[in-house]
Amino acid sequence: MQPKDYGFGEDERILRDSARRFLDEVASIDKVRKLVAADHGEAYESATPPARYDGQVWQKMVDLGWTALAVPESAGGVAMKCVAVAALAEEIGRRALPSPLLSTLFSTFVLREAEAAAARPWLEKIVGGAGAALAITNEEGSWEPARTGLRAQAKGDQIVLDGTAHFVQDARKASFFVVSAASDGGVALYAVAAEHPGVTIHPDHIVDLTRDQARVAFDRVSIPAAAQIAPGETGVAVLRSALPAMLTVLAADMTGAAEWQLQTTTAYAKVRHQFDHPLGFFQAVKHPIVNMMVAIDETRSLVYNAACAIDGEPELALRYARMAKSSASDTAAFCSGRSVQLHGGIGFTWECDVQIYFKRQRHSQMLLGDGVYQREKLAELL
Numbered sequence: 001m002q003p004k005d006y007g008f009g010e011d012e013r014i015l016r017d018s019a020r021r022f023l024d025e026v027a028s029i030d031k032v033r034k035l036v037a038a039d040h041g042e043a044y045e046s047a048t049p050p051a052r053y054d055g056q057v058w059q060k061m062v063d064l065g066w067t068a069l070a071v072p073e074s075a076g077g078v079a080m081k082c083v084a085v086a087a088l089a090e091e092i093g094r095r096a097l098p099s100p101l102l103s104t105l106f107s108t109f110v111l112r113e114a115e116a117a118a119a120r121p122w123l124e125k126i127v128g129g130a131g132a133a134l135a136i137t138n139e140e141g142s143w144e145p146a147r148t149g150l151r152a153q154a155k156g157d158q159i160v161l162d163g164t165a166h167f168v169q170d171a172r173k174a175s176f177f178v179v180s181a182a183s184d185g186g187v188a189l190y191a192v193a194a195e196h197p198g199v200t201i202h203p204d205h206i207v208d209l210t211r212d213q214a215r216v217a218f219d220r221v222s223i224p225a226a227a228q229i230a231p232g233e234t235g236v237a238v239l240r241s242a243l244p245a246m247l248t249v250l251a252a253d254m255t256g257a258a259e260w261q262l263q264t265t266t267a268y269a270k271v272r273h274q275f276d277h278p279l280g281f282f283q284a285v286k287h288p289i290v291n292m293m294v295a296i297d298e299t300r301s302l303v304y305n306a307a308c309a310i311d312g313e314p315e316l317a318l319r320y321a322r323m324a325k326s327s328a329s330d331t332a333a334f335c336s337g338r339s340v341q342l343h344g345g346i347g348f349t350w351e352c353d354v355q356i357y358f359k360r361q362r363h364s365q366m367l368l369g370d371g372v373y374q375r376e377k378l379a380e381l382l
Contacts, residue, residue: 015084132174133173152181176192187235248321248325251328258332299327
């Protein structure tokens with residue numbers, strides 16, 4: 001049986017409220033716009049797309065212990081409940097904050113599930129502020145953990161990695177990658193420093209201004225066998241075990257972004273006048289805004305239900321997490337469309353801040369699979 005309020009207690013409330021105050025100070029929409037959307041040409045027309053984020057803000061996030069939240073205490077972490085991590089992710093999404101936190105949390109979940117001695121030093125690096133990213137997706141963009149684009153071959157006490165990981169999130173903000181590679185024994189997991197010889201990052205051009213994405217090539221990258229995080233017999237199982245937390249935290253980020261879209265659109269409808277009335281006077285505007293609110297509340301309840309299951313009912317975690325990501329993807333699409341539409345002509349322009357969230361939400365919709373994909377996977381579980 002689930003605890004009251006999804007197990008969201010005083011500690012979680014303190015974390016959420018302190019995060020909200022901190023982000024109000026360092027990540028206002030004016031600061032985010034100046035950081036990622038000051039120059040259209042630089043954002044979309046340059047040969048190498050920018051990967052902008054504020055290093056000083058990231059260091060403050062590390063000092064606040066945010067990178068340590070999901071790390072086990074044995075590795076120097078805080079080991080807070082998933083509902084706490086979800087609450088933090090929701091606040092990050094509300095600010096569309098450019099940072100490697102989400103990708104680092106994903107990597108943390110995988111390293112944590114590996115439960116291997118080799119994972120501990122990498123978890124300690126995360127606690128110390130190292131950004132991390134998963135390099136586990138093939139060129140087809142498959143989210144199936146067994147379908148990797150890399151091959152691993154044992155050579156004495158070394159492992160040689162060859163191939164390319166695609167759709168790597170925040171790759172240029174990462175200090176190391178958690179890599180999946182096929183071997184004779186199955187799909188194994190490894191940790192590889194971003195600056196390791198033979199590792200090359202090829203940035204992708206994406207619409208989302210708050211993230212970067214890349215293809216990461218591994219050209220005969222030789223690493224010690226001790227760097228193996230999970231052997232071929234368990235690598236796929238580790239990734240699948242980490243998936244519920246990844247889906248839930250991503251859905252929480254999307255919920256926060258949708259909340260910003262709702263609040264901003266509501267505020268605009270109060271001050272923008274048409275036919276001698278504020279836009280919010282008209283039912284054609286009221287009703288979509290109410291529908292946005294209802295969709296967000298539904299998604300938020302599913303997010304915390306999934307987080308609570310991760311904390312206390314792991315046998316239900318994957319089902320609930322897929323429900324949360326399915327709902328979040330649909331809510332992101334709906335709220336993004338309504339926020340642009342209800343801002344009228346300016347909503348389609350570069351000068352309107354709505355575009356920053358619209359593009360972040362579109363990217364998040366596809367990440368780890370959209371709503372249709374999640375429902376297909378849910379059908380397999382039922």
